[in-house]
Amino acid sequence: MKKNLHLLAVGALSLVLAQPAMAQKKAPAKAVKTVTKPATSPALPIDPNVKIGKLPNGLVYYIRKNVEPKNRAELYLGNKIGSLMENEEQLGLAHFTEHMAFNGTKDFPKNEIINYLQKAGVRFGADLNAYTGFNQTVYQLPIPTDSAEVFKTGFKILANWAGKVTMDGKEIDNERGVIIEEDRQRGKNAQQRISKQLLPFLLGDSRYAKRIPIGDVDLLQKFTHDKIRNFYKDWYRPNLQTVIAVGDFDVNEVEKLIIANFSELKNPANEKARTYYSIPDNVQPLVKIATDPEQPYNVAQLIYKQKQGPVKTEADYKTQIAQNMVNNMLAARIAEIMQKGNAPFLFAQSSYGPYQGGMIWDMNALQTVAVAKTGAELEKALVAAVAENERMAKFGFTAGELETVKKKMEASNEKQFKEKDKTKSSAYVQQYLNNFLIGSAIPSEEYSYELNKKLLQSISLADVNAAAKAMVTKNNQILVVQAPEKEKANLPQEASLIAALKNAGNGVTPYVDNAVNKPLIAQAPKAGTIVNETKNDKIGITTLTLSNGVKVVLKPTDFKNDQVIFTSFAKGGASLASNDDFLSAENANLIAQSGVGDYNPTQLSKYLAGKNAAVGAYIDDLYQGFSGNASPKDLETAFQLIYARATNPRKDVEIFNKNISDFKVITANKGSNPSSVFADTVQAVMANYHKRGMPTTLADIDKINIDKAYAFYKDRFADASGQTFVFVGNFDVEQIKPLITTYLASLPSLNRNENFVDNGVNPPKGKVSKTVKKGLEDKVSVQLVFHDDYTYSAENNVMLDALKAALDIKITERLREKESGVYSPGVSLSVQKNPAAHYYFTISFNCAKANVEKLINAALEEVNNFKNNGVTAEDLQKFKSEELRQVELSLRENGYWLAYLTNRLKYNDNVEQVLDNTSRINGVTVDATKTAAKKYLNGDNYIRLVLLPEN
Template identity: 70%
Template sequence: MKKNIYILAIGLVAQLVIYSPGYAQKKTTAAKTNSSSPAKKSTGQAIPNDPNVKIGKLPNGLTYYIRKNTEPKNRAELYLATRIGSLMENDDQQGLAHFTEHMAFNGSKDFPKNEMINYLQKAGVRFGADLNAYTGFNQTVYQLPIPTDSAAVFKSGFKILANWAGKISMEGEEIDKERGVIIEEDRQRGKNAQERMQKQMLPLILKGSRYENRLPIGKVDLLQTFTHDKIRNFYKDWYRPELQAVIAVGDFEVNEVEQLIKQNFSDLKNPANPRPRLTYDLPDNKEPLVKIITDPEQPYNIAQIMYKQRGGVVKTTADFKKSLMYSMINSMIAARLQEILQKGNAPFLFAQSNFGPFQGGLVPNINAFQTVVVANSGATLEKALTAGLAENERLSKFGFLPSELEIAKKNISAANEKRLKEKDKTPSASFVQKYLNNFLEGSSIASTEFGYELTKKTLEEVSLAEINALAKTLITKDNQIILVQAPEKDKATLPTEAQLLATLKNAGNGVTPYVDNSINKPLLDKKPTAGKVVAEKKIDAIGVTELTLSNGIKVLLKPTDFKNDQIVFSSFGKGGTSLASNGDFRSAEMVSLIPESGVGEFNPSNLNKLLAGNTGSADAYVSELYQGFTGNASPKDLETAFQLVYAYATKPRKDVDIFNKNMSDYKVILGNKNANPNSVFADTVQAVLSSYHERGMPINLKDLDKISLDKAFGFYKERFADLGDQTFVIVGAFDVNTIKPLIETYLASLPAAGKPQNFADNGVRPPVGKISKTVYKGLEDKAAVQLYLHGDYDYSSENNVQLDALNEALKIKILERLREKESGVYSPNVSLSTSKYPNAHYYFTISFSCAPANVEKLIAASLDEVNNIKKSGASADDLAKFKSEEQRQMELSLRNNGFWVGYLAGVIKNGEPLDLVLQQPKLLEKVTVESTKAAASKYLNENNYLRFVLLPQK
């Protein structure tokens, strides 16, 4: 059960995006330093390029960006960016820009067939997770994170990029094999209500433009039948150095990389008569464009209003100022809508208004102010839309208040300060994105220092009058689009086009100025009476200090230098919702609504206002087996984060309005969720996996009647009344002696009664034996498969590493078999989950989507690969890939604060040694072909086999 209704709301917004513009698989001068300060003129000055990036161009026109950056150490991000996308396709090539991207991984001059992927996997580069690419309307981008501590591997990275740039083989056999993969990608991403509605919306929002007929996925019938010359011609015409850039950021020497780029890319040539690379626009519309779309599988009533505007990228200080002002406006609108959503009588399930790139950057240089509302039903959609638009009119007529702008400025300033403090710890991927935007869109590349000073100066200059004047320009009289997406069952109660237009016109009638209801009080009335550190122990092997506090709480401290301005922490104690009775556990599951309601006198909105500009944050949680706290802060704001911990423990807040709003929203969600085939399928899987135990079943409408705010609040107070067995793990940029006084004040003072704590085993178990369930739901020619092999086992680090090796080997074989050999799926997934409590159990899961006609064949192929591993063990090659990937990922993890928080908490919960991470090399040595054969025979046991299939309704 989802504990937070707003998590679901985020999912609602995701489905509103009309089109995600990327389909994924996967004489030289240095920039000059500009020491002048940002210009004072309103027209602004050009933002200078960061002098730390070397930008150059080869004689053949290929651009390159090179920057030395040591985060993460011994790693580099290599990208090939191309100004080549689906808009370049001829009518008989639709989909071949994206198809070409796929072919880049299926053989090239220096890496025949699948050799490129095999080579990189053995170097620790993961296909999909690391090695990847995406295709959009205007660009195709290839990404290759690669280690730099192996000279041979690092140099090969540039050879790979050059092969993508101009040496893809395009063998006929490989083209034909990839057709099925592309078609399955279309099936996996689409064949649902969203795609059906998109096909009706796109002709409206992209009306009169080339974008309407050039979706990157292309046309299925063409993908099945195009002749090989069509894709070879596309590659020959468009993959040319004058339209390409190499981006290299990482732990290397700049001059060496520049020479590698010259060596690998200088021989690439442009066509003698290159085709012109045209740009395409989106026409204006004087009259509003309106579309009402219904679908049997659409679960929610959603209305969108868009006001399109011409725009551009940030190139000057004036552009930057305007962009920053839009950010402030967006944050202030979001805060107002969030206040409304906390009220029990809120007119919508969810609402959002913001200004930004049109449909996530669908069309360059087109922005939009967009309002989205989600309503209870078709009958209430007009009311919800009116309320959302009224907020737009309120800000347009009356503007924002000085207090609102102050909060927005404080938050931006805090992020700006943090960015400067972390300038030498910025990950390479962040720089890559800036250089991509510069090459593809022409946006500026400001240095961290210049950006800091410009942001600071702009925040000082921006006035409330300027903000309110800009806010008035958001709502335009032309270029309006109104879209409604609704369930088919609500069609009769939906507002008409005329009613929607009337709502758009009249929503602002009678609006009054916004009233700020901030509370001007401190978070805590007084500091708690401090406790003491009563014992201290060093674990030098992993740089950890363990403190025992006077109230019994344990604190593990690991100071690090991974970040300059970050401290993260987490705590846990045994218990959780497992201790709730069967009659009350649904109320206990809703206990997250207590911390989500704020703390003390502060509701969430007031708390956000109070903490504006403060990086300290914390939250309380109750999971099935544990309860505790999580949080993070800059060192200067750690006290605030600890104050929040103390407040959540001692001053929880019960808010009837927030509770009632959540219950009302859940009724709508649960009432509509069975319209979605995936939701019905997921509920079936969940029910079977729990053996239909009442505590494991999906929540339903009747369950809502069992939920009591008083019981949820009482259970929360009970779980946090005695925190003596809590263990805190704190990692980051701090000094042990400096942090002790804060720990004694806020953690050693937490309530504790000294009673032993434990969780309960309520007997929720998966079924034993072989079980098969088929769900018939959905209108499209699309199937989903989930296969589980599971069992109880002896939980240990030795067994877990053998399970991990099996999982990786099976993942490789399933991908090779189902995608590469059978061409029957796009991205099959093989996963492993293990747990020690309440009973030690493991699950191997094989899942994929495919054509219904191929279900039995692909299930048989999957089980065949399982049996092959049981007979022969994992291959030596696959184990080499597994060990290399494990080693490379661990190198990155050991320099990550978040990893250490999770790791230390995990080993303590499971009773494992704190230095277990140091034993990984020895554990990996024990993984052999023979050991995996033995493990496969033991754990890939089809005696406990669960098969789930989702097929279209009969």
Template identity: 60%
Template sequence: MKRRVLLLALATTSVFSLWEQPALAQKKAAPVVKKTGDVIPDDPDVKIGKLANGLTYYIRKNTEPKNRAVLYMALKAGSLMETDAQQGLAHFTEHMAFNGTKDFPKNELINYLQKAGVKFGADLNAFTAFDQTVYQLPIPTDSAALFKNGFKILANWAGYVTMEDSEIDNERGVIVEEDRQRGKNAQSRIQKELLPVLLKGSRYAERIPIGKLDIIQNFKHNEIKQFYKDWYRPNLQGVIAVGDFDVAQVEAMIKENFSPLKNPANPKPVVKYNMPDNKEPLVKIVTDKEFPYNVAVVMIRHHGSVGKTTAEVKAGIINGMINNMMGNRINELKQKGTAPFVEGQFSYGAYQGGLIPGLEATSVVAVAKSGDELTKALGGVMTEAERMSQFGFTASELDIVKKNLEAGNEKSFREKDKTPSNSYVQAYLSNFLQGSPIPAATYRYEMVKRLLGEITLEDVNKKAKEMIKPENMMIVIQAPEKEKEKLPTEAQLLATVQGAGKGVTAYVENKVDKPLLEKKPVAGKVVSEEKIEGIDVTKLTLSNGVKVYLKPTTFKNDQILFSSFGEGGTSLADDKEYLAMNYASNIAGDGIGEFDNTQLRKLLAGSTASAGAYIGDLHQGFSGSASPKDLETALQLVYARATNPRKDPVVFKKNLDDYKVMLQNADDNPESVYGDTITAVLSSNSIRERKPTPAELDAISLDKSFDFYKARFADASGQTFVFVGNFEVDKIKPLLETYLGGLPAANHTEKYIDRGIKPLSGKVERTVKKGIEDKAQVKLYFHNDYQYSPENNLQLSALSDILEFKVLERLREKESGVYSPNVGVSYEKLPSPYYNLQISFSCATANVDKLIAAALDEIEKIKKEGATAVDVEKFKAESRRAMEVSLRENNFWLSYLTSKFRNNEDPLSVLKQNERLEQVTPESVKAAAQKYLGGADYFRAVLVPEK
């Protein structure tokens, strides 16, 4: 099961901040938005009801995706409700819901759903937080019996978990291993030291959802049964159902399954917990031997609101605007090379990701090169925060962010009838748990449009000033242990924060007043056109040799995606020149011509167009997206990135300096050392795959990198583009002729070079001894040359998935030795066909050999006996269900078609997928196991602690 993890908030809040609802489709007339301050009405297209026992339900019909529904059962109870003797049992209860219920004993629930094509972990899942527990069940609706049983499953979770003593005892080890897998690292150790400060004086600090391991391992069975009895009650539960179904039938099924649930005769009261204010700043400095960076964070807590009125939504939009504009200012400093920090961030949003309802926070983050530079780094970001607070933003900055928000609002509204069911579910979940609004699409669109028009520079600057205050402040330092003596003192940190605003002046804007392209390219022509029947694809060949494949779709109303490839990539660089040539892939991110990224962002304000260039191992090309109305801008970006790249020595130096910072403590991190060891074996110690040294970085020439970039895009004759989305072929032809047909072409026939990078052959074992926790990591690789074909690929995928069923059953359910083992497979055709099947898990150090032996034993069983018919049935069901959804997604078609054309394969292959699935049998899996898991080329990589 997923478990929400407490994290130090480092990420910038999204533009809409408090306003992250989906584009809600609607059929009825939307209520009129009258004035700021109105309570936002619920969308009339969602049926909200309450049973006599207090259970709340939300039902909505939605056909994206078709023949699918998303069902949730949410509980307004979590770890905060635990007694001292129950710490960790809210989360443990969530696990037990999958280990036996009244109608689905033991593991029958998971087996039943897997046979129906529902994947455990990816689809079927749950999570536990402080004040909530949520179960999720995406399920097909084209089987009436299966769909009906979906509600029986939710009801079983809600009130009929059996809690057998033996199952409880078996699950103890799994939860211990979950804690080991997710924790027992530098970040978790630091987190434990920070919690008393981050959550000071609150019950939250005493009720972390994973609980206490000594309680997990030793609690009496009755404790968890009592928790379930006390808190899994209908007046705290909500059921959400969104999908392709009949609303009246779903309501009847909810009433049938959930009405019998009873509340306790004397229910325990639900206590609302908060966090006390602190007038004086709280400071905490934490170091760890394995932590790789020097990070300073200032958090200033504020009391916030849910956003039930248009006034609160307006405030949320303003918060998002400020985050966006501050992010742009900080990025501009980095682009100029004048930033005194390696990385800086500013954000205003829910405190600690929303862990404590009603609390928000301003967060300022600075990353420094070393401990003795932390005060300078923190002072640099705090100075920008004070500049914002004292002087606010400019009219031009606000105009840019408004244009982008308006474009986003328009795009969201145009997609209102294509909203995926899961987006609605998340909105209704927030409504049930926090009271967040759920307006109709038209209401939301009109409200945001009006609010954007109302918001003034004065409004924004007033809120910006309020974000920085001395009360409720925390200052946190996280750093490597070896930097301990260099770190600033508490007094120095306080002085830095309090003195950041002295002498600060107003922001001076870097204006831009030029077009992206000085003139249009000389257009080429379509010289040939052909149809690929069966998948509705049109192939165009342009006069400069560029090939374009076009697949119009109606999956999204306002989306066009594209990508391209041409042979060559960094494979054309010799080993001795590889680092400089490999850096060339960064050139596209530095801007275009005279425009640095800051100027480019301003130039593109209000446009949905994006397009980037890449240089990979074997190919180079472009990728991007746009609304149909902005496709021309996206194509202009492609042309500009190919013909007018930007050489920026300042950004070049900063990129290399930042990489050196990453390198300087990398060897203190067990995961990093382990990863380097694996990479060395999987690449036969190739210089092209290992991390460079600082000296090698210093030797990189920007001129050589830049010239290599230009050379890679100087000849477009080998480029193949794929476009997927809402367009008409004839209407976009002129744009393609102008911007793709106008690309320079020399008609060279370039081919990539096979540099022979493959894993070391034979049986290889590596044991890395690094780390201080009792935590081992295991990766087992089976690999070799391969006959690449759709048929073999499917058989290998079947073997991988079925082996994962068996490894999960053996290592988790039977041995209780792991949390979430993984079996994955990769196969490639280029530069030469190769496959790699990997088994990975984490565990206690003492169990490494035993669990490896158990995993290999499962392999031997499949090689001798083949797969079971039930496991083959599960694989086929999951594959069919996944393909049904994928075939209606633009991203799938873009990836699929690009891969087929790049590999020179039949693009009609997808039409035969179900035929190939019929060829997967217990015997075919047995044959695949014997062929691909023979062990002649086998790599065992183990990470164990030093002591």
């Protein structure tokens, strides 16, 4: 079905703010950095719960016992080396080396590491992964601890990565194509082309600019094997490495495993110096305008660079908190401007933090982005965004703003401390990795909590305003513009932009706070009653039926100490709108985004400061309802928000029209982006060109009417008798009942007994092929879809899951490992029960134009093999291991139970089917998969979708 416009906008604008591509498998965690203070400030103490040691060869290790999740551990190998260590003959080989670690080591030949771990239930990509940056290369291995053999082998694998990668020549040559395809998949687009223009400015023509991790494509195709072997020999050495282990294990045993596996590693006799690089300062602003035919938006970004160091002392910590306060308050001001009908920008953002995503260790920046509707309006948009920086630098913030942000941060501090015994192991791993790489402090939760409390009380308005003023520097400014080629003649010139920056603060006046001081609900609702109560002890739920027909399903858990999450649903949704009004109905969610009652979104945020409670309303194709979360202490606020959103929605013409105006710009511009054009085609084909499933056009947007949207929203929530609420988390059933009777049993009820309507938006039957020609470079996107109606059941769904998992393995082995023609092919599975049961298998990948038919044929061969032979016993074992491990983890997650219970109730399924998950998974056989493959992958309903370059 057609996506709502507000969702399209979020997705489209996220592309605007993407950093220049660094070609990593996974983005590293951002190192927390702040201004280095004098050494006299007390150093933050190291958490006593982590054991830190150092082997004689220089390898540093961190070990911590942590039982969330149970029977699991996070193992990391961190290397303090990256692409900056490459010489001119090795451009891209740091990243290539990371790939080779998965292609054969001394103890695990070829792909045996991946093979072994998949059998143990570790998923490649989702769990097992690695990334390469300028300064670091990191390998991550989440692993079960309830199998002593598998757990011990995990350290053996880390040690093989650290110093035993074989670098077989044939494997190196096979991997060249994969690396080239990674560059194609991540690049060959406007973003990459613009990045090449901007990086010398963003990185100061430094070594960083000359050592982009993906490297030089021509060199990667031709380098001799000795170049990568030399890189590995020179730089993968224990005195630049760390092993981090956090999980449900015995610390002393883990220390023995580290000593046993890593002590034999040796440093090279003639060590190369590990040089640390930075980027140069600039006194005068640097300006660069970059255009591209496929760039969809007019974007200006002003960067104020600052040299920074990691958080080590209390003074650092205090400055960090003040900077976080500034970010929060500045973001609120800009969000307030964006709600206005005369907002000078389509989108804006201003935030202080790590420069280039933390990839440059000693640099932070205030980075301000403005997106304009046209090139001619870009200067005005930029000046308006920069004026907010100047406003805060000149006049600071108000006492009211500071009080609001302190309430928010105090509530966050309390919540984090309450969850300290439920902290996931992965969170600790990132802290220890940052300590190893850049020296950032690792205080305990208890210390951090108390220090936060003290500093939040002591930080004054003057402290915050000083931090704000320090961010807006007059030197180290970089201004970059990204714009469509067609707007080139309309863009401001460099001199004009510089002059605009200098004058941006002229005439700014102090900010005026617009907080609302009214109750969220003007009059307490008349409470209803609970008319029926049942319990299901097998899955731990209590079901209440209320006097107005609302049903409430309650599942108390101890998975989180300070979390309650909930959602609701009732049949109907936008399906009930007429063909003439469905565009307005589909975008009635804009009403939910406009605030509630007397509160616009900014005012509501201020009202909720200090409370951990959030509630939204939604209307999708078939259902409408509410969703949200709260701390147990703030549950009443969450219930009040549900009641207010149901009974007192806000009709804000200015906000609504601003959204519509923005959507027009986004819709008008997306035609220049090949991916957007292809996505629109896919959407149209999959909806069989049904009017209600087509992509949104400018003509469609003109038909969206606020009065119709508001009326539809009101109508959808006028009858709560069909609503079913599901609550999961840390609450007591008896204590939550008064909130339920007061705020849910009082919701209006008309007993309309509604159902959704099947409007006939279905995929085409038979064989369909559609090719789109759009794009300047040699980059092809392929989607192969196998679909059909089927009988929706737990048994059939687990069979589909098994086919998907095994086909994913085979497609990766064939297209990536054997053909070397793609980087990350994927097989996705989507199933639905309503309005009609249907499944979709989609094989997707990117490749070169010359290989497209060969790779499609190869993919179809693997599908045919499935139909003829079923899933192999080995791949079925991998599916079962991975699936059972995920089930084990999921059953301890509030989010899993909320989704599970909601779907079972929504589809009128047996809510106890979760109890048979293990037996269902173990019951899948090779013979059964063969039968299933013939049925579900028969190709009778097959859609081929291909995006080719224009030439």
